[in-house]
Amino acid sequence: MQGYSEHYDVVVVGAGHAGVEAAMAAARMGLKAALYTINLDLICQMSCNPAVGGIAKGHLVREVDALGGVMGEVIDAVGIQFRLLNTSRGPAVWSPRAQADKKAYRIKMRQTLEAEPNLRIKQAEVVELILEDCHAGDAAAPSYGAAPRRVRGVRLRDGRTVEASAVVITTGTFLNGLVHCGEQTYPAGRSGEPPSVMLGEALRKLGFEVGRLKTGTPPRLDRRTIDFSQFEEQRGDPLPTPFSFRTRAITQPQTACWLAATNAETHRIIRENLSRSPLYSGKIKSIGPRYCPSIEDKVVKFADKPHHQIFLEPEGLDTNEIYVNGMSTSMPIDAQARMIASIPGLENADMIRPGYAIEYDMVQPTELAPWLETKKMRNLFLAGQINGTTGYEEAACQGLMAGINAGLRVMEREPLVIDRTQGYTGILIDDLVSKGVDEPYRMFTSRAEFRLHLRIDNADERLTPLGYRAGTIEEKHYQAFLEKQARISAATKFLLSTRLDPAGPAGRAIYLKLGLLREGGTAPLTGAQLLKRPEVGMEDLLAWVNEALARQGLEELGGNAGGLFEREEARRIETDFKYEGYLQQQQKQIERMRRAEARVIPESFDYRKISGLSREVVEKFTKVRPRTLGQALRIPGVTPAAVSLVNVYIEIFQRRGAEQPSA
Numbered sequence: 001m002q003g004y005s006e007h008y009d010v011v012v013v014g015a016g017h018a019g020v021e022a023a024m025a026a027a028r029m030g031l032k033a034a035l036y037t038i039n040l041d042l043i044c045q046m047s048c049n050p051a052v053g054g055i056a057k058g059h060l061v062r063e064v065d066a067l068g069g070v071m072g073e074v075i076d077a078v079g080i081q082f083r084l085l086n087t088s089r090g091p092a093v094w095s096p097r098a099q100a101d102k103k104a105y106r107i108k109m110r111q112t113l114e115a116e117p118n119l120r121i122k123q124a125e126v127v128e129l130i131l132e133d134c135h136a137g138d139a140a141a142p143s144y145g146a147a148p149r150r151v152r153g154v155r156l157r158d159g160r161t162v163e164a165s166a167v168v169i170t171t172g173t174f175l176n177g178l179v180h181c182g183e184q185t186y187p188a189g190r191s192g193e194p195p196s197v198m199l200g201e202a203l204r205k206l207g208f209e210v211g212r213l214k215t216g217t218p219p220r221l222d223r224r225t226i227d228f229s230q231f232e233e234q235r236g237d238p239l240p241t242p243f244s245f246r247t248r249a250i251t252q253p254q255t256a257c258w259l260a261a262t263n264a265e266t267h268r269i270i271r272e273n274l275s276r277s278p279l280y281s282g283k284i285k286s287i288g289p290r291y292c293p294s295i296e297d298k299v300v301k302f303a304d305k306p307h308h309q310i311f312l313e314p315e316g317l318d319t320n321e322i323y324v325n326g327m328s329t330s331m332p333i334d335a336q337a338r339m340i341a342s343i344p345g346l347e348n349a350d351m352i353r354p355g356y357a358i359e360y361d362m363v364q365p366t367e368l369a370p371w372l373e374t375k376k377m378r379n380l381f382l383a384g385q386i387n388g389t390t391g392y393e394e395a396a397c398q399g400l401m402a403g404i405n406a407g408l409r410v411m412e413r414e415p416l417v418i419d420r421t422q423g424y425t426g427i428l429i430d431d432l433v434s435k436g437v438d439e440p441y442r443m444f445t446s447r448a449e450f451r452l453h454l455r456i457d458n459a460d461e462r463l464t465p466l467g468y469r470a471g472t473i474e475e476k477h478y479q480a481f482l483e484k485q486a487r488i489s490a491a492t493k494f495l496l497s498t499r500l501d502p503a504g505p506a507g508r509a510i511y512l513k514l515g516l517l518r519e520g521g522t523a524p525l526t527g528a529q530l531l532k533r534p535e536v537g538m539e540d541l542l543a544w545v546n547e548a549l550a551r552q553g554l555e556e557l558g559g560n561a562g563g564l565f566e567r568e569e570a571r572r573i574e575t576d577f578k579y580e581g582y583l584q585q586q587q588k589q590i591e592r593m594r595r596a597e598a599r600v601i602p603e604s605f606d607y608r609k610i611s612g613l614s615r616e617v618v619e620k621f622t623k624v625r626p627r628t629l630g631q632a633l634r635i636p637g638v639t640p641a642a643v644s645l646v647n648v649y650i651e652i653f654q655r656r657g658a659e660q661p662s663a
Contacts, residue, residue, distance in 0.1 A: 003161060004153060004161050004162060004163035005160040005161060005162060006034070006160075006162045006163070007032075007162075007163040007164075008032050008033060008034045008120075008162065008163070008164050008165075009026065009031035009032045009033060009164070009165050009166065009407070009410045010022075010023075010026035010031055010032075010033045010034075010164060010165065010166045010167075010168065010403070010406045010407060010410060011033070011034050011036065011126075011153070011154055011162060011164035011166075011167050011168070012026070012033065012034070012035045012036065012167075012168045012170060012403070013036050013126045013154065013167065013168065013169045013170065013171060013199070014036075014037060014169065014170035014171045014172060014174065014384070015035050015036075015037035015040075015042075015043040015044065015121070016044060016045070016170060016172045016384060016385075016392075016395060017044060017071065017384070017392040017393075017395040017396045017399065018170035018172070018383040018384030018385075018395035018396060018398055018399030018402070019035060019037070019168070019170035019383075019384070019399060020035070020043065020044050020070065020109055020112075020113060020399070021064065021069045021070065021071065021396045021397075021399035021400040021403060022168040022170060022381075022383055022399040022400065022402050022403030022406065023035040023113065023119055023121075023168075023403060024069070024070050024112070024113065024116060024119065024403070025068065025069070025399075025400050025403030025404045025407065025470075025472050026118075026119075026166075026168075026403045026404075026406055026407045026410075027116045027117075027118035027119035028068060028116070028118070028471065028472045028474075029404070029407040029408075029411070029470065029471035029472060030118065030471060031118060031407050031410055031411075032118055033118055033119045033120070034119070034120045034121075034122055034162070034164075035113065035119065035120070035121045035122065036122045036123075036124050036125075036126050036154070036156075036162075037121070037122070037123060038123070038124075038125050038174070038189070038193065038194065038196070039123065039193065040110075040121060040122075040123040042106065042193070043106060043109055043110045043113065043121070044105065044106050044109040044110070045106055045190075046100060046102045046105060046106070046392070047172075047173075047190045047217065048215070048217045049313070049323060049325055050099060050100045050101075050102040050105075050313060050314075050315045050316070050323055051097060051098060051099050051100055051313065052071065052075040052079070052097070052098050052100055052243070052392060052393065053075070053095065053096045053097035053098055053243065053393065054085065054095060054097045054393075055085055055086060055093065055095050055444070055445060056095060056424060056443040056444050056445045056447075056448075057095070057097075057391060057392075057393040057394070057443060058085070058095035058096040058097055058243070058393075058456060059095055059424045059443075059445070059454065059455075059456055059459070060393040060394065060396070060397045060424050060425060060428070060443055061075070061096070061243045061393050061396070062096075062243060062245075062456045062459040063397060063423045063424060063425045063459045063462075063463055064393075064396050064397050064400050064425075065243060065244045065245055065246075065459070065460075066245065066459040066460040066462070066463040066464045066467065067400055067401075067404070067425075067463050067464070067466065067467040067470075067472060067473075068400075068467040068468075068470075068472025068473045068474075068477075069396060069397075069400040069472070070109070070112050071243070071392075071393070071396045072242070072243035072244035072245075072247070073112075073243075073244045073246060073247065074105060074108050074109050074112060075098050075100055075105065075243055076098075076242045076243055076244050076247040076250060077104075077108050077252070078100055078101045078104035078105045078108050078252065079098035079099060079100055079101075079240070079250065079252070080098075080099050080100065080101050080252065080253070080254055080255045080314065080316070080317055081098065081099035081235075081236035081254055081255055081256070081257060082096065082097070082098045082099075082236050082237055082240030082241060082242075082250060082254070083096070083097050083098075083236050083237050084096050084097075084237055084241045085097055090452070090579075091452075091455055091457070091571070091575045091579075092445070092451040092452040092454075092455055093445045093451065094455070094456060095445075095456060096241045096242075096243055096456065098240075098243065099236075099255070099257060099313055099314070100316075101252075101315075101316040101317055101318075102315045102316050102319075102321075103315075103316050103318070103319065104316060104317075124156045124157065124158065124160070125156065125157040125196065125198075125199075126154045126155070126156060126157075126196075126199055127155055127156065127157045127196075127198035127199050127202065128154065128155040128198065128199070128202045129151050129153075129154055129155075129167065129202060129206070129377070129380065130151065130152050130153040130154060130155060130161060130163075131149045131150065131151055131152065131206075131377065132149065132150060132152050133148065133149055133150075134147065134148055134149060134150050134378060147374070147375060147376055147377055147378040149376070149377055149378065150377060150378035150379045150380075151164065151166070151167045151377055151378070151379045151380045152164070152379075153167075154167060157198070164379075165379065165409075165410045166379045166380075166381065166406035166407075166409050166410050167379065167380050167381070167406075168381040168382070168383060168399070168402045168403060168406050169199075169203075169380070169381070169382050169383075169386060170382075170383045170384045170386065170395070170399055170402070171196055171199065171200075171384075171385075171386050172189070172360075172384055172385045172386070172395070173189060173190060173215065173358050173360040173385055174189030174190075174193075174195050174196040174360065175195070175196050175199065175200035175203070175360055175361035175362070175386065176195055176196070176197055176200040176201075176360060176361045177189040177190070177195035177196070177358055177359070177360045178195070178358065178359045178360070179191060179356050179357070179358050180278040180279075180283060180284055180330045180356060180357045180358070180359070181330060181332070181333060181354055181355075181356040181357075182276055182277070182278070182330070182331060182332025182333060182334075182335070183276060183278075183332060184332075185278070185283065188358070189360075190358065191217075191353070191356055195360075200361045203361075203363060204361075206376065206377065207376060208363045208364075208367055208374070208376065209363065209364040209366075209367055210361050210362070210363055210364070211286075211361070211362055211363075211364055211388070211437075212285070212286035212359055212360070212361060212362070213286050213287055213288070213359070213360060213362050213385075213388060213437075213439070213440050214284055214286040214287060214288040214357055214358065214359050214360075214440075215288060215289060215357070215358060215360075215385075215390055215440060216288065216294050216328040216329065216330055216355065216356065216357040216358070217328055217355055217356060217358075218295075218323065218324040218325065218326070218327040218328045218329060218355040219324055219327065219329070219336050219340065219351050219352075219353060219354050219355045220315070220321050220322060220323055220324070220351070220352045220353040221312075221321075221322045221324060221340065221346070221349045221350065221351060221352060222320050222321070222322070222349065222350040222351075222352055223314070223320040223321070223322050224320055224350075225348050225349045225350040226312065226322065226345060226346060226349050227344075227345040227346075227347075227348075228258055228312075228345065229345070230260075230344045230345025231258035231259060231260045231312060231345055232258065232259040232260075233256050233257075233258055233259075234256060234257045234258065234259055234311075235254075235256050236254050236256075239567075240254070241568075245459075245460045245464075245481070245484075246477060246480070253317060255314055255317065257311055257312060257313045257314070258311070258312040259309065259311060259312075260309070260310045260311070260312055260343060260345065260346075261307040261308065261309050261310060261343075262295070262299075262307050262308045262310065262327075262339075262342075262343065263306070263307055263342065263343065263344075264306065264307075265342040266307075266339050266342040266343060267299045269335060269338045269339050269342060270295065270296050270299045270331065270335070270339060271299065271300075273331055273332065273335040274296060274300070276331070276332050276335065277296050277330060277331050277332075278330050278357065279294060279296060279297065279330055279357065280296070280300075284330070284357060284359060285359075286359045287438060287439045287440070288357070288439070288440065289390050289439060289440040289442060290439055291442055291444075292328065292390075292442070293328075294328045294329050294330060294357070295308065295326070295327045295328060295329050295331075295339070296329060296330075296331060308326060309326055310324055310325060310326035310327050310343075311324075311325040311326055312324060312325075313325050320352075321352055321353075324340070324355075327339075327340075327355065328355060328357075329355040329356075329357075330355065330356055330357035331355070333351075333354045336351065336354050336355060337351055360385070361386075362385065362386055362387065362388045362437075363382055363386055363387065363388075364388070364436050364437070365382075365387040365388055365432035365433055365436055365437060366432075366433060366434075366435075366436040366623055366624050367382075368382060368387070368432070368433050369415075369433065369627075370415075370417045370429060370430065370433050370627060370631075371401070371405040371408075371415035371416065371417055372387075372398060372401055372402040372405060372429065373405060373406075373409065373415070375625065379406075379409060381402040381403075381405060381406050382402065383395065383398035383399040383401070383402035383403075384398055384399060385440075387432055387437075388432065388436070388437030388440060388441055389428070389432070389437075389440065389441045389442070390440035390441065390442055391442055391443070393443070394428060394441065394442065394443055397424075397425040397428060398428070398429065400425075400472075401416070401418070401425065401429065404416050404467075404470050404472060407470070407471070408470065416466060416470055417429075418463070418466070419593075419594070419597060420448075420449060420450075420593065421449075421450055421453070421590045421593055421594060422462055422463065422466075423454060423459070423462055423463055424443055424447075424448060424454060425463075427443075427447050427448055428441070428443055428447075430631065430634065431447065431634075433624070433631075434624060434626065434631050434634045434635050435634065435635065435636050449589070449593070450586045450589065450590055452579055452582055452583060452586055453583065453586050453587070453590065455572075455575065457568050457571055457572040457575065458572060460481055460484070461485065464478065464481045484569065487569060488569055488572060488573060490549055490552075491545055491549065491569075491573055492573060492576070494527065494545060494548060494549060495526065495527030495528045495531065495541070495545065495573070495577070496526060496527070496528045497526065498526060498527060498548065499524035499525060499526050499527075500524055500525060500526070500527060500530060500541070500544060501524055502516070502517060502521075502522040502524055506541075506543060506544040507524070507544075509540075510530060510536060510540055510541070513535055513536070513540075514530075514533060514535055514536070527541055527544075527545065528577050531573075531574055531577040531578060532577055532578060532580070534578075537574055538570040538571065538573055538574035539570065542570055593630060596628065596629050596630035596633065597628045597629075597630035597631070598628070599628060599629040599630075599647065599650065600627060600628055601626055601627060601628060601629065601632065601646065601650065602650075603625065603627075605646075605650075607621040607622055607646070608622075610645060610646065610649050612645050613642055613645060613646075614642075616637065617637070617638055617639075617642045620635050620636075620637055620638055621635070621638070621646075629643055629646065629647055632646065
């Protein structure tokens with residue numbers, strides 16, 4: 001087209017954790033992609049905590065990796081402390097977390113982007129979308145909606161225009177960002193960086209439902225001024241659990257974190273200065289994350305608590321900067337300094353950066369289809385905090401899905417939608433588009449109906465074939481995945497069919513452990529029967545299994561030098577056997593949910609023509625436009641009776657061979 005300075009298949013706006021995943025996904029699919037950011041030196045900047053993963057968040061990173069994203073590989077390369085959380089509980093909620101070297105993460109991510117031949121990274125501010133009217137028959141695939149207009153490109157602040165077949169907006173906290181630190185308030189996307197005001201106003205003018213949310217960050221301290229002898233040291237796991245299925249080992253140096261706590265004096269200082277806090281003075285009117293409140297919020301809402309935990313976390317191996325996790329605040333700087341000094345060990349701590357709160361614009365995610373394309377504008381996708389979420393991991397999985405679906409849109413292929421039975425990524429997106437948000441959304445394992453099915457160890461089995469079909473998984477990685485699945489299958493068959501001899505060297509120790517050795521002989525048990533006993537783990541059987549399968553020539557399946565099975569593959573096999581009954585029960589529940597999801601509601605369905613639906617329910621259905629009966633059931637305030645009524649009307653019109661009631 002004439003008048004455009006550059007031409008791309010996919011343009012991504014914003015280079016945070018959502019933006020880099022979106023851009024890499026489109027580029028790996030073979031499309032010409034460009035990533036626009038206000039500052040190239042701060043690509044994937046960790047503006048808040050220098051860590052990746054955590055409860056449920058680690059699941060999301062594993063799923064990003066399984067689908068061909070880059071977050072897992074990058075954190076594995078620069079992580080400085082790895083911990084597998086929740087190991088005292090069942091494997092459904094085990095979740096990896098890693099402390100990051102903040103600067104190294106940013107540098108490694110940029111190197112990863114620059115190594116992708118189909119991707120260009122650009123420093124410029126996008127201020128406007130270029131639109132055109134759609135024409136009849138324009139829809140690339142029947143699953144897509146029929147929005148009246150579509151995006152054809154973007155306009156930059158310097159006046160240039162860039163043509164794009166699809167645009168992904170991932171602006172984080174930059175849309176009309178406003179920073180609060182005590183009585184001081186100033187526009188910023190984050191401290192020291194300008195906000196994106198013009199693009200925020202452009203989205204409002206296009207008619208999107210825009211809201212305001214808040215998040216915050218704690219002060220950073222100088223390590224040299226801290227007395228660490230006053231705190232409890234926390235080391236990482238001696239054998240780190242990687243995030244990426246492709247990482248063979250964590251090789252970089254590891255470091256410690258420290259556990260601390262506030263006290264009565266800290267709380268007194270906070271209470272005395274509450275009138276100066278923008279959170280309590282009325283300056284901040286937007287909603288912050290309920291599950292991660294500021295320290296002043298904790299002191300007010302949990303007044304009976306004598307102390308609150310905080311963690312001192314290094315921001316890297318070559319910096320003295322320490323992140324004070326658990327002390328997010330927007331209190332005045334002088335009050336922050338007194339709060340810190342009230343904690344033994346921090347009396348002389350030098351504050352490098354104060355904490356602050358930031359308010360920003362978001363678009364209500366009910367404006368989106370389940371593949372993250374806006375309903376109002378074709379070819380426009382939104383991902384990350386602009387959709388009302390918080391957290392690097394929540395942003396990354398959305399960015400990846402938006403990038404994949406922008407690419408599929410350009411290629412005129414059907415969108416990729418991950419459902420709630422396939423991954424936490426599907427749960428997150430379904431929650432957003434079905435329910436909307438009234439506070440920043442964070443993923444929890446409790447949001448998953450089928451937690452035992454959605455474990456970190458089987459994310460590749462659930463999602464890697466989808467990534468391969470979409471084009472984000474390289475052939476060599478897909479072959480490695482198939483070899484791993486073959487190893488697991490071979491071991492599973494062996495354990496089901498082979499009995500361990502109690503008289504053999506491997507068997508005697510195990511049967512003794514179980515108290516099953518008897519005079520006159522002991523009936524041998526299969527490996528599967530042994531694994532179902534709580535006293536026996538896969539590590540007890542690993543040498544026996546590896547030796548037997550090696551005799552069958554199965555080492556050619558690609559196992560590592562230490563044996564046919566890597567640690568996580570062995571865990572995966574053990575979990576499947578120990579929880580077999582529960583998994584079978586969940587599979588039945590999954591099939592029931594899938595049947596509900598299979599009944600599609602036509603997009604043009606006119607709910608006003610269904611007698612018996614309340615006005616409120618009609619409004620909810622019309623706003624969300626659920627794709628299936630299953631999604632309709634998850635809309636807040638919609639009853640099963642209302643969904644049953646919709647189902648009846650669909651069936652009636654299908655039996656009559658007539659069209660669905662439509663507007």
